[in-house]
Amino acid sequence: MLQAQIIRSNTFRRALAVTGAFAVFVIVLFGFIYWQTDQYLIARSDRMIARQLNVISALPGERRLDAIDEHLRQDSRGVQYAGLFAADGRRIAGNLEQFPPELKMNDSVQSLSVVRTLPTGRETRTIRAVARRMPNGDALAIGREVDETREISHVVGQALALGLLPAFCLCLLAGAWLSMRAQERVEDVNQHVQRIIAGDLRERLPHRDVDDPFSRLAAIVNGMLDEMETMIHALAGVGNDIAHDLRTPLTRARLALERGRTNATTMEQLQAVADKAVANIDQSLTIITALLRLAAIENSRRSAAFGNVPLHELLREVCDIYEPIAENKNINLRVEAGHLLNVRGDRDLLLEAVANLVDNAIKFTPEGGKVDIELLLGDSEAIVRVSDTGPGISEQEREAVLRRFYRSDKIRSTPGVGLGLNLVAAIVKLHGFRLVIHSGPGGRLEIICPDEQMREERPWLADERKN
Amino acid sequence: MTKVLLIEDDSETAEEITAELADRGFEVEWSADGIEGLDKARSSRPDAMIVDRLLPGMNGLAVIESLRKDQVRTPVLVLSALGAVDDRIRGLRMGGDDYLTKPFAIVELVARVEALLRRPAESRDTTLRAGPLELDLIERTAKRGDRVIDLLPREFRLLEYMMQRSDQLLTRAMLLEEVWNYKFVPATNLVDVHMGRLRHKVDGPNDVPMIHNVRGAGFILRTGP
Numbered sequence: 180m181l182q183a184q185i186i187r188s189n190t191f192r193r194a195l196a197v198t199g200a201f202a203v204f205v206i207v208l209f210g211f212i213y214w215q216t217d218q219y220l221i222a223r224s225d226r227m228i229a230r231q232l233n234v235i236s237a238l239p240g241e242r243r244l245d246a247i248d249e250h251l252r253q254d255s256r257g258v259q260y261a262g263l264f265a266a267d268g269r270r271i272a273g274n275l276e277q278f279p280p281e282l283k284m285n286d287s288v289q290s291l292s293v294v295r296t297l298p299t300g301r302e303t304r305t306i307r308a309v310a311r312r313m314p315n316g317d318a319l320a321i322g323r324e325v326d327e328t329r330e331i332s333h334v335v336g337q338a339l340a341l342g343l344l345p346a347f348c349l350c351l352l353a354g355a356w357l358s359m360r361a362q363e364r365v366e367d368v369n370q371h372v373q374r375i376i377a378g379d380l381r382e383r384l385p386h387r388d389v390d391d392p393f394s395r396l397a398a399i400v401n402g403m404l405d406e407m408e409t410m411i412h413a414l415a416g417v418g419n420d421i422a423h424d425l426r427t428p429l430t431r432a433r434l435a436l437e438r439g440r441t442n443a444t445t446m447e448q449l450q451a452v453a454d455k456a457v458a459n460i461d462q463s464l465t466i467i468t469a470l471l472r473l474a475a476i477e478n479s480r481r482s483a484a485f486g487n488v489p490l491h492e493l494l495r496e497v498c499d500i501y502e503p504i505a506e507n508k509n510i511n512l513r514v515e516a517g518h519l520l521n522v523r524g525d526r527d528l529l530l531e532a533v534a535n536l537v538d539n540a541i542k543f544t545p546e547g548g549k550v551d552i553e554l555l556l557g558d559s560e561a562i563v564r565v566s567d568t569g570p571g572i573s574e575q576e577r578e579a580v581l582r583r584f585y586r587s588d589k590i591r592s593t594p595g596v597g598l599g600l601n602l603v604a605a606i607v608k609l610h611g612f613r614l615v616i617h618s619g620p621g622g623r624l625e626i627i628c629p630d631e632q633m634r635e636e637r638p639w640l641a642d643e644r645k646n
Numbered sequence: 647m648t649k650v651l652l653i654e655d656d657s658e659t660a661e662e663i664t665a666e667l668a669d670r671g672f673e674v675e676w677s678a679d680g681i682e683g684l685d686k687a688r689s690s691r692p693d694a695m696i697v698d699r700l701l702p703g704m705n706g707l708a709v710i711e712s713l714r715k716d717q718v719r720t721p722v723l724v725l726s727a728l729g730a731v732d733d734r735i736r737g738l739r740m741g742g743d744d745y746l747t748k749p750f751a752i753v754e755l756v757a758r759v760e761a762l763l764r765r766p767a768e769s770r771d772t773t774l775r776a777g778p779l780e781l782d783l784i785e786r787t788a789k790r791g792d793r794v795i796d797l798l799p800r801e802f803r804l805l806e807y808m809m810q811r812s813d814q815l816l817t818r819a820m821l822l823e824e825v826w827n828y829k830f831v832p833a834t835n836l837v838d839v840h841m842g843r844l845r846h847k848v849d850g851p852n853d854v855p856m857i858h859n860v861r862g863a864g865f866i867l868r869t870g871p
Contacts, residue, residue: 464749484732499800500826503839527829534828 194354260322432459544569651692653683680704777869817864
């Protein structure tokens, strides 16, 4: 079973393919080396033959015979050939029985075969030889056996070929080993994943801090699991939150109706009871709607509705709308949106997000305070900043404030359900922006829109560096 | 009598709506099914229609689409439990004239039906008049009788909207959508505060009040006594 898996696995097949390619390459390389060695040896031999020819032909006539005899005498291995022939073909000296007919006169070294008489009998040999016509008409031929160089080449070739087999086996083994290792890792990951599927959300894939594809994949999957765990906890939390925050107004409605039914005697009393019930039911409905919207935004891909949103106009609009409300509380509401900045987004949602921030700022700032709406240009990002002189959000509350239904003690007396910032956070996330909550003094919240989303209409307006 | 056709499959809701509209003097015809509703729309020619989106037989939007294809221009108010903005946009694009999500306050429904029936006529007049009020739409100035009223741009827009629909109940939701282009309902009483400012400017100490707050419902600009 394991063997079948090994052979079937992609890793092994790939290892096999690589081995095959390697083998082909090695064979080609060896062939090339063999051929080059062969060529070199032949060339060397040819040079020696040619040199010998030059030496002997340079000698005066009588000395030639001696030189040939000496040359042949020194040939211990019997691979040299020489011959001096008269113009009519009669052999004068040397071991060549006759002048080889194929041998061209005064030409370059060539291959030919000659018959040689040895103690063992007559044999045919392949030699490389060259011939030259002497001034006195004689023909001088010098040659050397090729078989010898061939042998050397063969030895080289064989040695190399012998090396190929172990290399091939090594490749196969490496392939099998790699495949097994990969299989192991996949099995390991599989087991972890099974545990996660079975419900253990805290399980994470193991990965070493090595930069290999498996480790990178494991890191990515772990990131995904982190996100999922957060979401699932949030959802579970929402169930609890909803239960409490919905039950309260519904319980109030029910109590009022029950009491009214038993105790009310006049029409007005009954109407008062009905009013109270309706108000509480409306409160519950508001919460449900808000939560549904939150869920829809958090899970949506509403980028289909995205268009060009002029932030400067949007901020001025929000300021305009909230101006009378701020005035009622003697709060100085100011907008500063000098930069003409556009972002890609959903105008309605962005309006709602900014309006929520401003609404909160005004709501939580006591009489006579200040609320500022600013559009700033940071390093390659646009910043919408809403700041106020209210109690602000402390360091410890910064995370809590984004939980559903959370309402700080500082603002417990003001109306509200505690979902506003959740909505802002969801909208901001949908757009790929960032929501930054600064701790005091006073409130300061920023929506940061990174560069890719932003286009400034008039780049020659002065930059305002982020504080 | 104004005839309204209601196509709604939940009988309890339908009863409530029918009763309320009848109290206001409307003649209400009811169908619980999409196909039957479409037939009735064609045959009885109502002045306005209230169509629930999710219906047996044929869904509400398909009914409207079919009517529009036949060039039937009856104003339609779409009711739906689907409240996402995309659903709203779709409902309006398929031919609906207004969109109300469930649950709704019955006053909201009635106000919107009346608004549909009394849509301001397209007029090329550069002056808008309602009672003693007069708006110059080019110069963007306002007068009550001889007294000039100094209005901010947003106040002008609000008064213009109310004058175009004078003597009609305008709910907060309607005002937020139409005047301020807000597709959501803010927690604070935005509309009330703005209306307060406007009323302060329009209804002087010696004037007969024209801008009225209808308790639990909305606002109304009364031109008569």
